[in-house]
Amino acid sequence: MEGNSTVNDGGAGRAAPRKRADARRNERALLDAAAAVFVTSGVEAPVRDIAARAGVGVATIYRHFPTRADLIVAVYRHQVEACAEAGPALLESAASPYDALRRWIDQFVDFLVTKHGLAAVLQSDNAGFDTLHAYFLDRLVPVCSRLLDAAAAAGEIRSDLNALELMRGVGNLCIGADNDPRYDARRMVALLIAGLRPQP
Amino acid sequence: MEGNSTVNDGGAGRAAPRKRADARRNERALLDAAAAVFVTSGVEAPVRDIAARAGVGVATIYRHFPTRADLIVAVYRHQVEACAEAGPALLESAASPYDALRRWIDQFVDFLVTKHGLAAVLQSDNAGFDTLHAYFLDRLVPVCSRLLDAAAAAGEIRSDLNALELMRGVGNLCIGADNDPRYDARRMVALLIAGLRPQP
Amino acid sequence: MEGNSTVNDGGAGRAAPRKRADARRNERALLDAAAAVFVTSGVEAPVRDIAARAGVGVATIYRHFPTRADLIVAVYRHQVEACAEAGPALLESAASPYDALRRWIDQFVDFLVTKHGLAAVLQSDNAGFDTLHAYFLDRLVPVCSRLLDAAAAAGEIRSDLNALELMRGVGNLCIGADNDPRYDARRMVALLIAGLRPQP
Amino acid sequence: MEGNSTVNDGGAGRAAPRKRADARRNERALLDAAAAVFVTSGVEAPVRDIAARAGVGVATIYRHFPTRADLIVAVYRHQVEACAEAGPALLESAASPYDALRRWIDQFVDFLVTKHGLAAVLQSDNAGFDTLHAYFLDRLVPVCSRLLDAAAAAGEIRSDLNALELMRGVGNLCIGADNDPRYDARRMVALLIAGLRPQP
DNA sequence: GATGAATGAGCCTTCATTCAT
DNA sequence: AATGAATGAAGGCTCATTCAT
Known part of the structure; x- marks a missing residue:
């Protein structure tokens, strides 16, 4: 911001x-x-x-x-901050908590998909990226968590969901999404989010 | 086998x-x-x-x-073949096409999750892994496609789904699943598969 | 001082x-x-x-x-000057010229042993330390020479000794003397000085 | 050998x-x-x-x-071994234990003086040279010790001498001996050895 | 004068790949 | 066929020294 x-x-x-x-x-x-x-x-x-x-x-x-992690964090700080700040805003402006969640995830995906390789390193278990991981998660997991809670409270999604896990799942789905027209990460993420709905 | x-x-x-x-x-x-x-x-x-x-x-x-890809292909040929062969079998034995799909995906995930780093390299755009990618997709996409078609024909899932994309999504969700108790790829995949259901 | x-x-x-x-x-x-x-x-x-x-x-x-040599020279100028000035003084106050020589060497050794790495660089043939070497020798060799001459004139030591060489020998013996309790440079120097005595 | x-x-x-x-x-x-x-x-x-x-x-x-130490050890192994083996031989062939000691030291000095920089690294407290130091000392100190003991037993030298220390002293005296005609390490070592004699 | 940012040469080390035995 | 020795391109990191502010 x-x-x-x-x-x-x-x-x-x-x-x-x-x-x-x-x-x-x-x-x-x-x-x-x-x-x-x-x-x-x-x-x-x-x-x-x-x-x-x-x-x-x-x-x-x-x-x-x-360290390399310092550089990576610095490079993506803008977007991470913007994303973090978008959470509460969406919660207020969106039609429903679920809609806010969906749109917030969209923004996150937009971010990751346009940064080649970022999603991949976010999942890397390579030590030395620890601070990088920590930064992303510390900043975004709480935001995501609040969105999940709101949607769950509204009965729009299941209530057994874990924000950290969801974010990693979304992040994973973005890996390799650029550069390959046969794979549309946004569509996959949409399926995942659809899967959050209470099952019949 | x-x-x-x-x-x-x-x-x-x-x-x-x-x-x-x-x-x-x-x-x-x-x-x-x-x-x-x-x-x-x-x-x-x-x-x-x-x-x-x-x-x-x-x-x-x-x-x-x-090439390294040759080695990787050879190493995992067994499991890939087993997985490919399991598709038609499940379609016959399972309670429904959707159930067959679900169980087939489960088997695929079991495979990927237990092979450290395999899911990651499957998504790598690193040239030189092309033959690896080709092998996996050539062998498994048709199987998955048939399962999808059957489930769609039965009205159990949406009909606008692409097997290649789904497999890549599932593969992506498996990245980094070992080694980190906070992330359960199977659960994320289950969400994704749940998202295949026709939306209300 | x-x-x-x-x-x-x-x-x-x-x-x-x-x-x-x-x-x-x-x-x-x-x-x-x-x-x-x-x-x-x-x-x-x-x-x-x-x-x-x-x-x-x-x-x-x-x-x-x-240059680095300039800095080193400046850092140790005090002690070198003090050492240089101690020569004539000792020659007057000591019991004998040999005793003066012995005590003067002691002072020089005290100096070197307490400066980590100084003795080593004094012997380094690394060009760029030339001015450092020159300073040390210009200042101290004449002093040592006079002490040697006096002792030799008194018949207390051999007369074929070279001050420059002796100083370098003493300096060498001080290398690595700190930091290693198994090596006592003072004792070795004492042997060297003992060796100056006229041989039977 | x-x-x-x-x-x-x-x-x-x-x-x-x-x-x-x-x-x-x-x-x-x-x-x-x-x-x-x-x-x-x-x-x-x-x-x-x-x-x-x-x-x-x-x-x-x-x-x-x-490791670098491995290389250095290998490079100088020949001479170290030759030197180690020369000790007992000299003790038998020399006119007296003191003479054997003197000649053995001569050989050691010949070795060091002709290897530019070796004497210096032998004194280096740089970790990583530990194995190098260990090799030299393990191999040569016992030999030197025996020569010292023999000479002391014969009453030719003082009996309070330490082989390790003496060897380091001799090694030190050899530093920078090549390449500078104004400094004759052999002469300095001779003084040191002369200093071993029982003092009057 | 003082500062510390920038530079870039230089060193170490690893690893895929080739080739003589 | 198999071997493993040799190669050399990379890549990371440090530090003396210069230069704009």
């Missing part, structure tokens, strides 16, 4: 460490480059490739993002 | 090259070793590890299985 | 460049930090570590001490 | 794993190259340099010598 929440110091931020005329530019270039390279080669892309694309040296990446 | 019949000597095996005293033994050792290593380290495990476990030299792997 | 008199403003300090309000303070902080880091990580410690410890930027080090 | 004791299987060695027509040649090339590079650049020389000089790929080094 508010752009670069982490880097922040946006408006006032007096005490925030200044001196980033170029550093700022580099950080942005790095994020853009990483986003682009991630789309092309996945989030495991060589550090060198990202640096080259950003037009900076490799060490610059390490300075800004000590 | 039937050894590794498909590996070669397909049906008649007329002019099949002879001389397999030890070659055969090696091939079997290789398959067993690969299966074991795949479970431990995933299907991207170092060639050397597999060779070491099989007690053969690395070059022997390359002789028998020129 | 006397600040860092040799660093500049040597004797009269006629046209010495002014403006040292903070520059001075930085130089001192740098020397202290370097001394501390040298003890911890040896004289080849990363420039960054020293800068960080001094609370200054790396470039400040380069401004004050263009 | 018998050349390549570790690689062995020299004469009979039936059960020894064969198949080393070229591997052997490479191992030798590697040892020669390493020895040469060590002389030039010290034992910390880049793996690549050694590989290049040997005319092999880097991985070949890792195959033969998994």
Whole structure:
């Protein structure tokens, strides 16, 4: 929502460490480059490739993002935050809790499907992505959970559902969705969400 | 089920090259070793590890299985065949076409969930796995398609469903299902299958 | 002992460049930090570590001490000067020239043994340490030479001894003396000095 | 004495794993190259340099010598063994135990002085050289100890001497001895050995 | 003057694949 | 046929040194 929440110091931020005329530019270039390279080669892309694309040296990446997970988190922070904030908003504006849930999942899927390889790494059990996983889940699971609860309370869906599991399922369904016209992740997710309905 | 019949000597095996005293033994050792290593380290495990476990030299792997995809296909051929053959059988024995579909999917999921990393590589867009993908789909999509058609004909599920897509969805849902007690792929797949029901 | 008199403003300090309000303070902080880091990580410690410890930027080090050798020299100037000045003093106060020599060597050894890695770098043939070597030798060899001469003149030691060589031998014996309780450099040096005695 | 004791299987060695027509040649090339590079650049020389000089790929080094210490030990094994075996022999052939000790030390010094950088690494407290240190000391300290004991028993030297310490002292004195005509390690060692004599 | 961001060379190590034995 | 030694391309990471602010 508010752009670069982490880097922040946006408006006032007096005490925030200044001196980033170029550093700022580099950080942005790095994020853009990483986003682009991630789309092309996945989030495991060589550090060198990202640096080259950003037009900076490799060490610059390490300075800004000590670990790969830090970089990935930074790259996708915007969307994750936007998604997190969309939950409560939808709950108010949608026709019903179930509808809010459906639309929120749609937004999440839109996000994942357009980021090649992101869904895959989200499921990776590769240690070192722990902080990445933690960030995604910490931020989004509560939101999803609240949507589920509301829909369940309204009797629109079953009540035995687990938000973490659902999110992982949705995430999984998005893997490989770009790049292959024969597979439409949105349709599959729609089936999954339809499956949440109380069974006869 | 039937050894590794498909590996070669397909049906008649007329002019099949002879001389397999030890070659055969090696091939079997290789398959067993690969299966074991795949479970431990995933299907991207170092060639050397597999060779070491099989007690053969690395070059022997390359002789028998020129590409990694060949090896993976060979390793899982049994189960894929078993799964393919189970389709028609279930259609006859199950209470209804939908029930047959459900149980067939269950078997497929059982297979994938117990093979660490297999589901992931099945979705990988990594060129070089093309033959792997082709084999899985060629063999299983028709089976799944027939089950879907039967269930649709019986009015038990929607009729706008695509077997390839469904299989990929199910495969996706199995990614990362081992090794993480917080995620139960079978439950997610059950939701997906439930979503196939005609919507009110 | 006397600040860092040799660093500049040597004797009269006629046209010495002014403006040292903070520059001075930085130089001192740098020397202290370097001394501390040298003890911890040896004289080849990363420039960054020293800068960080001094609370200054790396470039400040380069401004004050263009080469690493310059920094090392500056760090140890005090002790070297003290050692140099102790020679003549000991020659007057000691019981005999040999005793003066022995005690002077003791002081030199005390110095080296307490500076982790200094003895090692003193022997390093690494170009770039030339000025370091030169400084140590220029300053101390004449002193040692005079002590040797006096002892030889008194017939207390052999007369075929070379001060430079002796100092390097003593310096070598001090390498690795810290940090290893199984090796006592002082004892080895004592043997060496004992070996200076006229042989029967 | 018998050349390549570790690689062995020299004469009979039936059960020894064969198949080393070229591997052997490479191992030798590697040892020669390493020895040469060590002389030039010290034992910390880049793996690549050694590989290049040997005319092999880097991985070949890792195959033969998994750690750097393994390589260094292998490179100097010959001389260490020869030195170890020379001890008892000298004790029998020399005019006196002290003379045997002196000549044995001479041999050790000859070895070290001709290997640029070896003496230095022998004193390095760098972890990872532990096995290297262990090898040298395990092999040579007992030999030196016996020579010291014999000389002490004969009343030719003081009896409070420690072999490990003496060897480190001698080793230290050899550091930087090549390459600098102003420093003669042999002369310094001779002083040290002279210092072993019972003091008046 | 001081700062610390950026640079990029350099090193280590792993692994798929080829090839002589 | 089988072997496993050799190869060399990658890729990760560090650190001395320069330079814009």
